[in-house]
Amino acid sequence: MASSQLILILAVFVATSSLVFASDPSPLQDFCVADPNCTVKVNGVVCKDPKVVTVDDFFFSGLDKAGNTSNAVGSKVTAANVVQIPGLNTLGISLARIDYAPWGINPPHTHPRASEILTVLEGTLLVGFVSSNPENRLFTKVLYKGDAFVFPVGLIHFQQNIGYGPVVALAALSSQNPGVIxxxxxxxxxxxxxxxxxxxxxxxxxxxxxxxxxxxx
Structure with missing residues (x-):
């Protein structure tokens, strides 16, 4: 009986530990600025020597600029993740600006490593996501300026500008490198x-x- 209880306790510990670590790594120091020049491959990016870290490692400029939506889908994503901001390494967050031409779409896609919360800054946006098999339930809503909407990690989601003017939205994601499929x-x-x-x-x-x-x- 005692051994059975021990096995059960160990199984619960392993299961909960897997949940805890199923996200970006947590920092064990003040910061771990990404070193893009390092050739060592790890699950994340190797830390730069703190002595050579500068304030610019935590800075990105350009989210005020509209993206070029002259393409087949009529949208443009401007990312601000660990590639653009090395100081995001191990912090588990990133941003993206999305611009939409009239009736433009951000096509159905997923982020394999992040949940997303999207806020409309200007315009009217139709958004939605689909739950997993077998239900494949569509959750959809029209958003206006100031509205926010959450897309759970890994689920297929989309956005469409349903107005006659441009739309701007800002997305926050729960990974330094959320990926997109x-x-x-x-x-x-x-x-x-x-x-x-x-x-x-x-x-x-x-x-x-x-x-x-x-x-x-």
Whole structure:
């Protein structure tokens, strides 16, 4: 009985420990500024020598500037993550500015390492996310200036400007490097291509349709 209880306690400890560490690493010092010149590969970025850290390692300028939305989807993401701000390393946060042309979209995508909270700074934005199988439930809402909306980690989500003027939104994410997987790009623009017969069966269309879509990516 005692050994069974011990195994149960250990199992609970392992499970809770996995939850605790299933996020960006926590800092064990005041800061761990990313050293982009280091060739050592770790789960994150190696710390720069604190003696050579400067105030600019914690600074980024440019989120006041509109992104160029002259593209196929009509949106532009300006990221402010550990690549742009080395001082974010180990802090588990990042930002992004998203600009949308009239009726532009931020296509369905996921962030594999972060939840997101998005705030509309200007305009009207339709947002939504889909829960996982088997429900695949769509949660969608129209946001106005000053509104905020949360996208849970890993779930497919999207935004669309449903007004006649530009929209600006600011997204905060719970990772220094949240990553992004744009669904259409990943499925139809992989390198090399996913075999057309597989996608044809998955999407229940003919192979010619799949090949035509792949040619656009």
């Amino acid at each position: 744009t669904i259409a790009n990943a499925v139809f623009g992989s390198n090399p291509d996913i075999p057309a017969n597989i996608l044809a069966k998955a999407f229940q269309v003919d192979e010619a349709t799949i090949t035509k879509i792949q040619s656009k990516f």
